[in-house]
Amino acid sequence: MIQQDSATALARTVITALALSPRSAAVAAEGYRWAKLLGADLVLLHVGDAGEETRNRLEAIIREQKIERARIEFRFGKPGPKVARAAQELKADLVVAGALEKEGALSYYVGSVARQIARQAPCSVLLLTQPTAQPLVSQRWVVTTRHDDVTRQMLRLLSKLAEQEQPRRIDVVSEYQICGAGLALDGDLDDRSAMTQREGFLAAEQERLADFLAATAFGGPNVHPVCLCGRIGYESAEYARQVSADLLFTPAPRRLRFWDRFFQYGVEYALESLPCSLWLYRPVRTEEGQG
């Protein structure tokens, strides 16, 4: 049964965008799994021809993957913007789509379908790098924090998801930058005081992260705070790659524009080259404000 008690549901509608490529069955299976976890309705969305053959193929996927109570929707036009638009019309909380880990340098700026969805959808987007028809239970999550309200809401959702998924380890990453201090630290200060300064920055950030998590009541034996010095967005993506994370959660701005790619920042680093599956979190603007 898909629909949980509506009081406990974490989301209402999950859209799974299917291009009808060889990976579509796997993407649909993953979408179904997350919809069940969130207690949401599942919409399988295809942008393109709505003929008999397409419908049959989609229904075949539903049967093969034993997906219950899913709705099929069609849209026409450019896939990226159309999926984003559909997410708005259907008041979706999450769009699930398959994505390539890396795109050509030019298509990064122009945007492939998956990247366009990620940048334009008004809700959360989950990009799957390696969807499988028999979804494995997630093992290691990396979570990026921005010390703001959006992150707080994301952590609230995550703690509920973690209760059901029981990931082996959740690394909560806080990134901090000390740009502009290079010359002063390396040229002007002696090594010892430069080191003390850097350690001081790290300790302060650790304190800040611990406080933030405590204020959000996000904790548990599998939660590990990690503080990284460097570029915001880049460091957490690299960290997720290094520890072979299964899923990277990150709060995202409402809309990502060309300037965010030009002056690369935050989630754009992860989008440039996906370290693993990526969950871009955006709170849903409803009366209850749940996401």
Add this chain to the structure above:
Amino acid sequence: MDRLTPHEIVVMFLALGTLLGSARILGELAKRLNQPAVLGEILAGVLLGPTVLGWISPEIYQGLFPSTGALALVLDGISVLAITLFLLVAGMEVDLTTIWRQGRVAIGVGLSGILFPFAIGVSAALLFPRVMGRDPGADALVFSLFFATALSISALPVIAKTLLDLNLFRTDLGMVVVAAAIFNDLLGWIIFAIILGLMGTGGGEGHGLPIAHTIWMTLAFVALMLTVGRWIIHHILPWIQAHTSWPGGVLSFTLTAALFCAALTEYIGVHAIFGAFLFGVALGDSSHLREETRATIDRFISFFFAPLFFASIGLKVNFVTHFDWLLVTVVLCIASAGKIVGCGLGGRWGGLPWRESWAVGFGMNARGAMEIILGLVALQVGLISERLFVALVVMALATSIISGPMMQRLLRDKKPLRFTTYLTAKSFVAPLQAADRWEAIDRLSAVLAEAHGLDEEVIRSAVRVREQFIPTGMTNGIAVPHARIPSLTQPILAIGISEQGIDFDSRDGEPARLILMLLTPSEDEGAQIQILADIARSFASPRVVDQALASKSYREFLALINTAEGSARHSTS
């Protein structure tokens, strides 16, 4: 082929060794006195140059640092190389994304920190050309533009160092100042390059490019470097790091490309330093540039080229004969007034309180090395007189020296938060009965919840989660479990005194006997930091802790803290 004679080589190495050695020694001395190293380095040059050594013993001075001939050329070449590389490093510190992200305040401060002094500079130079040290032959417009740029530039390294010293670097205020300074630098150097282009002297007689060409080529170079150049460097760096020896490959790439860019801008007709600076900006912006690479280049330049260059300034100019009191005072006053007022208003416009806005103004007022390089280039191309150059150097040093103390004074006067303000008789628990820290947290949570009508479970879980990540046991038998709570409007505090002591996993291994549980509003990051610091300060001495533990009641405890504070103040004054 011309070559140096063995005698000239001997003199060259002696001269370089003397310069480097004395610059480093005086630079270290300046640092001991908590002043920027550049102050000592320039002083070394003044001592070795015409001002002191040339006056005491002209023969030795002329023998060591001849003003004409092959040796003079060698020293000049090294000096050009030094500033070019210095600007490369300065460019690498420019992070475009930071400016973009810091938003309104930073851009406001950066922009008004340029426009305000610029307007004052242009008007002053146009209205009172003589007072401002303009030579009769100099072009009025170009001179005024240069003078205005000289007033509006600021020096990121000095500003960053000041913020680090004052422990302000990672604060919101610090980030604003840094981003504004970065923006200011970038804009300042672009304007300066255009002025050099306007002079039409840059490329020299050999190239003879028309001024219009110089200007559009400069602008095209800026635009290309900040777009396509950035993109190419960002995509080429991973390849270099993967396929060449580390760190040699990246270092060679950096220096080679910087020198080519320097040659290009010198050819266009703006100074070589500009090419290196912009290459630095494009390189520093790439996320693939590793911290170690940056640090290696920083050091190589800070400890060899920078001292050589700053000391060599003193060799070029006599600082006594060209010292003009009136000019120095005027330059210092209008430079400081323009910058402080400009940045102060910018900060205020961005929403900072007045006091902090002025602090930002004083922070941005530091000119440091950047001003001196700018002045020297202008002197070399004949744009300014030696009198004005000396005034600019003095202004650069003076503004750098006063910026730290002034910021400190402006920010220190803010009333510090005292932990005792938030203590009530109801939340004083003596004795506190608890077997372990979790039980102690539960007990104090209950006390605070009752005293302030809050949800006990919310407090307990927040403090427990916080404790689980980083234990809050401090030294001297103190523990400060704490958390930030969303619903609070002001900080609250409970104190428990445990006779047997509770293990809070402190660094010195001592059990905690005095437990202070602090809750602050989740939005107010500053309050928590300040109160924690106040607690640490108040209980720094084991004697105070012992007396506090002996206090039987809330009143006794409060009296003790107040007298301990009074006597501590008495003993330090």
